[in-house]
Amino acid sequence: GAVVSQHPSWVICKSGTSVKIECRSLDFQATTMFWYRQFPKQSLMLMATSNEGSKATYEQGVEKDKFLINHASLTLSTLTVTSAHPEDSSFYICSARDVAGGPWDTQYFGPGTRLTVL
Amino acid sequence: DAKTTQPTSMDCAEGRAANLPCNHSTISGNEYVYWYRQIHSQGPQYIIHGLKNNETNEMASLIITEDRKSSTLILPHATLRDTAVYYCIVRDQTGANNLFFGTGTRLTVIP
Numbered sequence: 001g002a003v004v005s006q007h008p009s010w011v012i013c014k015s016g017t018s019v020k021i022e023c024r025s026l027d028f029q030a031t032t033m034f035w036y037r038q039f040p041k042q043s044l045m046l047m048a049t050s051n052e053g054s055k056a057t058y059e060q061g062v063e064k065d066k067f068l069i070n071h072a073s074l075t076l077s078t079l080t081v082t083s084a085h086p087e088d089s090s091f092y093i094c095s096a097r098d099v100a101g102g103p104w105d106t107q108y109f110g111p112g113t114r115l116t117v118l
Numbered sequence: 119d120a121k122t123t124q125p126t127s128m129d130c131a132e133g134r135a136a137n138l139p140c141n142h143s144t145i146s147g148n149e150y151v152y153w154y155r156q157i158h159s160q161g162p163q164y165i166i167h168g169l170k171n172n173e174t175n176e177m178a179s180l181i182i183t184e185d186r187k188s189s190t191l192i193l194p195h196a197t198l199r200d201t202a203v204y205y206c207i208v209r210d211q212t213g214a215n216n217l218f219f220g221t222g223t224r225l226t227v228i229p
Binding site for chain 2: 004006034036043044045046049091093095106107108109110111112114
């Protein structure tokens with residue numbers, strides 16, 4: 001149980017285009033999902049917290065107009081990288097917290113999406 | 119949120135126990151210690167978590183000192199597939215219950 005999927009697993013796009021990444025909790029409901037970014041040889045950096053039915057909360061330094069997050073259902077959150085540029089190339093990872101759990105409930109991570117912007 | 123300190127890297131012989139230390143000297147009373155690992159180019163995998171008692175599951179054991187200022191993750195019989203970066207995380211209590219990842223320990227299991 002507790003499987004989180006991401007789609008696509010990798011994507012290559014041209015500079016200036018937008019890319020949408022989906023994060024799904026497959027066997028549980030998640031009121032809260034998190035989006036992380038990881039550059040090569042670095043640790044995961046939290047970008048934003050996505051709450052079902054409300055606006056996402058962005059970490060300091062993350063442009064909310066560039067990284068659009070939508071959490072339309074209890075099993076799906078999407079991250080759209082708008083007008084992507086080469087510096088946005090990174091490994092994007094989502095995680096989800098089971099709605100049935102308490103405040104200390106475990107987060108489960110997706111397999112990640114590798115974005116390369118040419 | 120409490121910070122954690124881990125060694126940058128460790129080696130372990132295949133079949134032996136891998137003991138990964140973590141210091142979290144500023145941990146507060148209600149903060150849990152979580153361990154995740156990340157195999158290259160994959161998302162992090164949950165391993166175990168605990169508050170103050172030692173914990174064991176099918177993957178590992180977690181030993182937390184009595185003063186809770188440090189802990190050790192134990193992989194009892196390391197295999198080559200355990201080669202990964204291991205993250206010790208103290209759960210943030212400031213609101214969003216998210217996880218802040220440090221630099222972790224790169225464990226290399228040697229044949």
